[in-house]
Amino acid sequence: xxxxxxxxxxxxxxxxxxxxxxxxxxxxxxxxxxxxxxxxxxxxxxxxxxxxxxxxxxxxxxxxxxxxxxxxxxxxxxxxxxxxxxxxxxxxxxxxxxxxxxxxxxxxxxxxxxxxxxxxxxxxxxxxxxxxxxxxxxxxxxxxxxxxxxxxxxxxxxxxxxxxxxxxxxxxxxxxxxxxxxxxxxxxxxxxxxxxxxxxxxxxxxxxxxxxxxxxxxxxxxxxxxxxxxxxxxxxxxxxxxxxxxxxxxxxxx
Amino acid sequence: xxxxxxxxxxxxxxxxxxxxxxxxxxxxxxxxxxxxxxxxxxxxxxxxxxxxxxxxxxxxxxxxxxxxxxxxxxxxxxxxxxxxxxxxxxxxxxxxxxxxxxxxxxxxxxxxxxxxxxxxxxxxxxxxxxxxxxxxxxxxxxxxxxxxxxxxxxxxxxxxxxxxxxxxxxxxxxxxxxxxxxxxxxxxxxxxxxxxxxxxxxxxxxxxxxxxxxxxxxxxxxxxxxxxxxxxxxxxxxxxxxxxxxxxxxxxxxxxxxxxxxxxxxxxxxxxxxxxxxxxxxxxxxxx
Amino acid sequence: xxxxxxxxxxxxxxxxxxxxxxxxxxxxxxxxxxxxxxxxxxxxxxxxxxxxxxxxxxxxxxxxxxxxxxxxxxxxxxxxxxxxxxxxxxxxxxxxxxxxxxxxxxxxxxxxxxxxxxxxxxxxxxxxxxxxxxxxxxxxxxxxxxxxxxxxxxxxxxxxxxxxxxxxxxxxxxxxxxxxxxxxxxxxxxxxxxxxxxxxxxxxxxxxxxxxxxxxxxxxxxxxxxxxxxxxxxxxxxxxxxxxxxxxxxxxxxxxxxxxxxxxxxxxxxxxxxxxxxxxxxxxxxxxxxxxxxxxxxxxxxxxxxxxxxxxxxxxxxxxxxxxxxxx
Numbered sequence: 001x002x003x004x005x006x007x008x009x010x011x012x013x014x015x016x017x018x019x020x021x022x023x024x025x026x027x028x029x030x031x032x033x034x035x036x037x038x039x040x041x042x043x044x045x046x047x048x049x050x051x052x053x054x055x056x057x058x059x060x061x062x063x064x065x066x067x068x069x070x071x072x073x074x075x076x077x078x079x080x081x082x083x084x085x086x087x088x089x090x091x092x093x094x095x096x097x098x099x100x101x102x103x104x105x106x107x108x109x110x111x112x113x114x115x116x117x118x119x120x121x122x123x124x125x126x127x128x129x130x131x132x133x134x135x136x137x138x139x140x141x142x143x144x145x146x147x148x149x150x151x152x153x154x155x156x157x158x159x160x161x162x163x164x165x166x167x168x169x170x171x172x173x174x175x176x177x178x179x180x181x182x183x184x185x186x187x188x189x190x191x192x193x194x195x196x197x198x199x200x201x202x203x204x205x206x207x208x209x210x211x212x213x214x215x216x217x218x219x220x221x222x223x224x225x226x227x228x229x230x231x232x233x234x235x236x237x238x239x240x241x242x243x244x245x246x247x248x249x250x251x252x253x254x
Numbered sequence: 255x256x257x258x259x260x261x262x263x264x265x266x267x268x269x270x271x272x273x274x275x276x277x278x279x280x281x282x283x284x285x286x287x288x289x290x291x292x293x294x295x296x297x298x299x300x301x302x303x304x305x306x307x308x309x310x311x312x313x314x315x316x317x318x319x320x321x322x323x324x325x326x327x328x329x330x331x332x333x334x335x336x337x338x339x340x341x342x343x344x345x346x347x348x349x350x351x352x353x354x355x356x357x358x359x360x361x362x363x364x365x366x367x368x369x370x371x372x373x374x375x376x377x378x379x380x381x382x383x384x385x386x387x388x389x390x391x392x393x394x395x396x397x398x399x400x401x402x403x404x405x406x407x408x409x410x411x412x413x414x415x416x417x418x419x420x421x422x423x424x425x426x427x428x429x430x431x432x433x434x435x436x437x438x439x440x441x442x443x444x445x446x447x448x449x450x451x452x453x454x455x456x457x458x459x460x461x462x463x464x465x466x467x468x469x470x471x472x473x474x475x476x477x478x479x480x481x482x483x484x485x486x487x488x489x490x491x492x493x494x495x496x497x498x499x500x501x502x503x504x505x506x507x508x509x510x511x512x513x514x515x516x517x518x519x520x521x522x523x524x525x526x527x528x529x530x531x532x533x534x535x536x537x538x539x540x541x542x
Numbered sequence: 543x544x545x546x547x548x549x550x551x552x553x554x555x556x557x558x559x560x561x562x563x564x565x566x567x568x569x570x571x572x573x574x575x576x577x578x579x580x581x582x583x584x585x586x587x588x589x590x591x592x593x594x595x596x597x598x599x600x601x602x603x604x605x606x607x608x609x610x611x612x613x614x615x616x617x618x619x620x621x622x623x624x625x626x627x628x629x630x631x632x633x634x635x636x637x638x639x640x641x642x643x644x645x646x647x648x649x650x651x652x653x654x655x656x657x658x659x660x661x662x663x664x665x666x667x668x669x670x671x672x673x674x675x676x677x678x679x680x681x682x683x684x685x686x687x688x689x690x691x692x693x694x695x696x697x698x699x700x701x702x703x704x705x706x707x708x709x710x711x712x713x714x715x716x717x718x719x720x721x722x723x724x725x726x727x728x729x730x731x732x733x734x735x736x737x738x739x740x741x742x743x744x745x746x747x748x749x750x751x752x753x754x755x756x757x758x759x760x761x762x763x764x765x766x767x768x769x770x771x772x773x774x775x776x777x778x779x780x781x782x783x784x785x786x787x788x789x790x791x792x793x794x795x796x797x798x799x800x801x802x803x804x805x806x807x808x809x810x811x812x813x814x815x816x817x818x819x820x821x822x823x824x825x826x827x828x829x830x831x832x833x834x835x836x837x838x839x840x841x842x843x844x845x846x847x848x849x850x851x852x853x854x855x856x857x858x859x860x861x862x863x864x865x866x867x868x869x870x
Binding site: 291343348352354358365474520527 | 599601651656659663664670674793796800830835838844847
Binding site: 049051070071072073075076080081083087088089090091092096099100101103104106107108109110112113114117120123163164167 | 723726727730731732733734735737738741742744745746747748749750751752753756759760763
């Protein structure tokens with residue numbers, strides 16, 4: 001069990017965004033998280049990564065309690081994420097963006113900057129190699145020296161994923177990685193996610209595009225109003241009444 | 255400590271609290287609407303006092319005309335500053351507006367020192383009466399400070415809660431994005447907020463001028479106490495600013511009475527830091 | 543066609559350093575040398591502010607106070623305890639660093655304007671402390687009779703620091719050293735961190751960077767440098783008053799840095815040089831200087847936020863692009 005969530009609750013004032021949620025993520029699987037807007041999906045990711053403090057409940061990552069730990073510690077433990085709004089360093093080159101992702105793996109103190117300059121130079125070379133691997137992995141080789149701000153939407157999303165996997169995580173949380181891109185680009189991203197899974201990284205994927213979720217994911221969890229209303233393999237969930245109601249209800253309103 | 259001493263101190267708290275209240279209200283309004291911490295607010299307060307001094311000594315007019323003229327002049331100054339200094343950096347990185355505010359602070363202080371020098375000036379109070387009851391002496395002007403502030407804050411409250419423009423201002427300071435979506439005019443609101451804030455600072459300076467000496471360094475302490483009050487109450491929260499002002503004034507008077515001015519500074523500063531670390535949105539919650 | 547073997551920046555830097563070295567030879571008058579020394583001292587203060595503000599993106603208004611603490615620590619150690627300059631120098635630096643740590647840890651948790659306000663408050667407290675420890679600091683009367691640095695007879699060129707010229711070189715030595723430190727940091731892992739944190743701190747945290755630790759280190763280094771520049775100031779001028787620790791010093795450093803170019807190394811010299819030379823040539827009285835500084839800050843931030851060095855870089859790019867078009 002890579003990730004265990006037990007009785008997680010998040011309250012904002014009187015509102016329960018996450019209501020007594022418990023689930024597991026198995027090592028090596030791709031878990032899809034779906035649900036209508038406002039069901040708490042992004043909030044869940046924020047809780048898992050320590051961006052938001054939980055009201056109560058436990059989160060265990062590789063058997064260690066991570067509830068209440070600061071974000072950077074959780075990231076160092078091996079959980080990486082992307083954000084719903086693509087967050088990258090727009091005025092840096094693609095290469096530099098990825099180099100930042102590698103910083104936590106290095107000695108990045110002022111002392112080192114001043115005292116161990118030769119060692120740092122060698123380290124830099126090693127990091128560059130690793131960066132080039134990641135760039136190849138997310139198919140951004142030609143744009144390596146270009147500025148991140150000049151990339152297209154989908155390329156930026158690939159860069160964000162690249163930064164996340166540069167940290168060599170065990171668990172990757174992807175928050176709607178295909179927001180606003182076309183079918184071809186979606187397939188490209190799906191390929192990359194499969195490549196990531198092949199490398200042994202467990203993936204949790206928040207998505208709205210059903211086809212993608214059905215094809216990619218080993219299991220799916222359906223959230224509504226902060227609770228789990230369905231869970232299982234894609235076929236099961238597809239025929240689950242509660243899940244359909246949650247979505248149909250939304251379609252009716254739309 | 256007998257009753258009259260306690261009452262005397264209470265009066266001091268009311269007077270100081272009133273001044274801080276005016277300065278802090280302007281500060282919190284501008285921060286809520288424009289997201290700018292106006293470091294120059296203390297110097298605007300000081301400028302108000304100097305305007306009163308200048309008009310009073312140069313043109314032998316009645317204090318009340320001078321008072322009104324000061325409010326108008328300070329409002330106009332606010333208009334100029336908002337237009338020329340803050341509007342151009344609205345879309346620049348946030349930190350640029352901080353630096354601009356510091357620049358305005360320095361320019362105002364520099365200008366005042368050039369025009370008036372750094373020595374202490376005196377303004378004659380319009381009502382020289384000194385009242386005395388229950389063993390408590392209060393100079394008439396101090397009473398005016400309290401009453402004047404009460405009046406101005408009441409007018410402000412009416413404006414914000416009862417007029418359309420005021421309600422737009424209130425809405426925007428609480429939820430900028432929503433207000434924008436509803437069609438509130440950012441330019442106008444920013445200008446209005448700033449002009450009101452300099453007007454309030456001007457009122458504070460004008461009320462206080464006959465009470466204490468007028469000198470360039472009178473700007474800093476009210477600025478920091480006003481910031482402490484605003485942080486205490488929550489940035490953007492008008493009620494919080496008022497509450498915070500009187501609490502800070504109380505802390506100041508109490509600390510000076512039993513300890514020293516240094517302890518008073520440290521106490522107020524300590525409260526500010528404690529709030530920032532443990533309840534960053536302020537005790538009453540603001541924009542944060 | 544001959545290939546340029548030296549990047550223009552390196553060439554200009556070498557020329558600049560060379561110029562600085564021969565300044566005392568060109569300007570032999572005591573007055574000009576005094577001005578040059580003042581410019582270098584302000585360069586150091588600007589440099590320390592640049593590290594936390596230019597690199598770190600956090601506007602600290604406590605640096606006047608930190609400068610003053612360094613100056614007074616040396617002053618007290620030298621006059622009250624008779625401690626030698628070369629021993630007091632690192633002690634004062636360390637002391638300022640510790641105070642920087644104490645200020646930085648609570649302050650750096652705060653965002654944007656709150657950090658600015660809190661550091662301003664800390665500066666006021668530092669001045670109050672200096673004024674109130676009058677048994678050590680002589681309070682508002684000022685500390686006088688602070689000795690200059692003792693010569694080191696067995697070190698060539700450092701035998702005696704009584705002449706202005708030798709003091710100039712001593713200070714220049716440290717300025718060059720501090721510039722080197724800044725350069726190393728800019729091009730290191732932590733430098734990369736600082737740039738990233740400035741842009742998106744949350745993203746950095748989600749990558750696993752302990753942003754608080756990075757910011758605290760940066761603030762402490764910047765405090766140490768501010769303190770050390772205070773020591774050199776005290777040892778040169780010989781007299782200190784609490785005003786030397788006031789936030790006005792920090793304001794002026796901010797103005798000079800903005801003129802030169804926030805975030806640049808060369809800006810830390812250009813800014814003070816221009817502003818001090820202008821105010822000297824205009825025979826500007828202190829009062830006018832405050833007004834001019836304020837005005838300059840406003841105009842600069844609106845029209846040229848990159849400062850003079852930014853303007854020069856921009857022009858250079860424009861010119862070299864124009865050349866490229868013809869080179870085909």
